């Protein structure tokens with residue numbers, strides 16, 4: 201079989217130990233074993249099939265999502281899966297759903313912003329799924345501007361309660377995932393009002409629905425905000441709207457790790473920075489960076505395997521056409537994305553360490569690295585999600601017409617992924633946070649505090665910042681330029697962390713060599729893409745630029761024989777890829793043809809509506825012709 205033989209031949213060319221590369225990609229032998237076992241568990245369970253998603257109505261799609269969530273929970277209990285294994289199972293079910301926000305935001309918020317007492321009360325309920333929670337921060341009128349939120353939480357000393365209220369239409373909570381139809385509780389962000397004084401935004405645990413009949417509690421108006429981009433995609437998630445009409449909650453349901461309100465209505469600030477109220481966003485942003493490497497690697501796996509199977513033009517002496525992966529234009533579009541997937545994987549590993557480290561320091565009341573953690577998570581979330589969204593679209597284009605079919609898996613992957621550029625912080629707004637951090641850092645440079653990083657990349661950031669800061673115009677005036685410096689700073693981090701990864705012990709024949717090639721491809725690709733920065737800041741000369749480009753072409757030739765093995769190292773099942781073009785066996789054409797007939801439109805030879813609408817036209821034309 202053409203495709204099968206092509207991929208088998210490609211795999212025989214590998215110049216490195218793929219099994220060892222799988223361990224590098226997974227992070228450890230343990231995580232490889234867990235992800236391999238759980239991904240196959242999901243792939244072999246018919247309840248978790250994904251191929252009908254785009255053909256269901258919104259209500260059927262959502263009901264099926266609830267069915268999958270219930271089945272996933274049942275399997276977690278039956279198999280006594282650990283928290284790590286359960287997270288892997290939710291990941292490989294591969295369907296945005298309320299569970300993600302319950303486990304990924306509601307629980308981390310209580311852990312990060314609740315007192316010990318509040319954690320002891322609420323976490324057992326959440327872990328046992330006795331309550332289902334969501335993260336209700338964004339409102340119809342405000343998302344980026346958290347300090348602009350309008351929901352109020354007014355302390356009533358008479359009853360020792362907070363009154364939660366939506367004073368305006370724009371104060372309606374809008375977007376929270378899991379809110380629309382499922383969550384029984386929410387962490388609600390609102391303005392703390394005591395004795396008519398506004399103390400800014402805090403988090404409050406609010407019950408939304410009855411645990412008996414799931415009906416909204418008195419004073420609560422709640423629902424789904426409607427269809428989103430694409431047909432399947434994120435429409436498995438009930439992003440919701442929520443309004444409060446003077447809903448009362450006990451005082452002890454204000455999350456009080458950062459600030460406390462006493463029985464007398466006195467506000468007491470604890471010794472932790474108020475920014476901990478934003479802590480969940482830092483946590484999710486660092487997870488989103490790892491998530492970006494997963495999404496990009498998935499698209500690259502599909503496009504790489506298909507590029508080795510697809511032959512077009514270039515008839516060779518053996519009478520067969522050329523594999524499109526052999527065209528230099530295809531390589532120059534595909535291999536930087538392959539390198540980026542590995543780069544984002546490793547920077548995601550480092551960011552997870554940074555997040556854990558800042559949390560350990562917080563336990564010891566050391567808040568010194570919180571600003572850097574915020575800047576790094578914000579900047580890298582922005583950089584990696586923008587590059588991944590663009591990369592998935594590029595992978596669709598790399599697959600030609602067949603990339604536009606749902607059976608390629610790429611349209612659905614794109615539709616599910618692209619909100620990542622917006623949720624957890626609009627990518628430009630987050631880059632502006634990095635710019636603020638850089639301005640502070642540059643202003644401290646004279647104090648002997650020297651930043652570290654690779655020279656050319658470091659020089660680019662320094663020069664961009666110096667140019668901008670030297671002009672000394674207002675921040676807003678320069679913000680478009682400062683965003684450029686922020687991107688440069690984040691790219692410096694990605695390259696630096698890839699280089700650091702290579703300094704670790706990397707076992708396996710040829711594995712380190714492949715990673716070095718990918719690291720150089722990423723660094724030279726970014727240099728090529730932002731050549732103007734590097735030249736205008738004098739970091740490199742035009743001669744060096746042309747040498748770098750030549751080196752990039754040479755590196756593509758080095759990667760070419762290893763490309764299939766490098767994507768095999770992601771160890772994705774065909775179920776997870778959900779792509780006829782990215783099948784492990786390369787059996788593309790027969791499966792494309794087979795999939796076509798599954799479409800409901802092919803249930804009948806003559807389509808519904810033909811007799812009613814089209815046949816009369818043809819008959820009328822025939823009559824006209826005889827007249």
Ligand SMILES: CC/C=C\C/C=C\C/C=C\C/C=C\C/C=C\C/C=C\CCCCC(=O)SCCNC(=O)CCNC(=O)[C@H](O)C(C)(C)COP(=O)(O)OP(=O)(O)OC[C@H]1O[C@@H](n2cnc3c(N)ncnc32)[C@H](O)[C@@H]1OP(=O)(O)O
Nearest residue numbers: 296300304343344346347475478487488491574623624625
């Ligand atoms: C397809 C996938 C589906 C499901 C996936 C599965 C699981 C999901 C669950 C978990 C994650 C798992 C994986 C991730 C994958 C996908 C994610 C899945 C779903 C998405 C959910 C999305 C949920 C949301 O969107 S929640 C809402 C997010 N909202 C925002 O991000 C708002 C953005 N705005 C802000 O952050 C701030 O308002 C601001 C920073 C822009 C401005 O702050 P502020 O108004 O206070 O003013 P400043 O003056 O700028 O800041 C004041 C000082 O505070 C410092 N600061 C700011 N922010 C922070 C922070 N976060 N931490 C620390 N410090 C901070 C700032 O630096 C200033 O300090 P200075 O010293 O005064 O300079």
Ligand SMILES: Cc1cc2nc3c(=O)[nH]c(=O)nc-3n(C[C@H](O)[C@H](O)[C@H](O)COP(=O)(O)OP(=O)(O)OC[C@H]3O[C@@H](n4cnc5c(N)ncnc54)[C@H](O)[C@@H]3O)c2cc1C
Nearest residue numbers: 335337338342343344375376377619622623624625626628
């Ligand atoms: C799929 C999805 C899921 C979500 N899930 C949740 C959830 O579970 N819980 C939750 O609370 N929220 C959730 N959100 C909301 C999300 O966090 C916000 O949409 C996001 O933070 C962006 O804020 P915004 O919508 O106000 O964008 P805006 O800030 O209104 O952005 C609009 C434009 O204004 C620009 N802009 C804004 N401020 C500035 C500035 N100061 N300088 C320059 N440009 C600026 C932006 O760059 C952008 O181009 C979700 C959103 C989506 C799409």
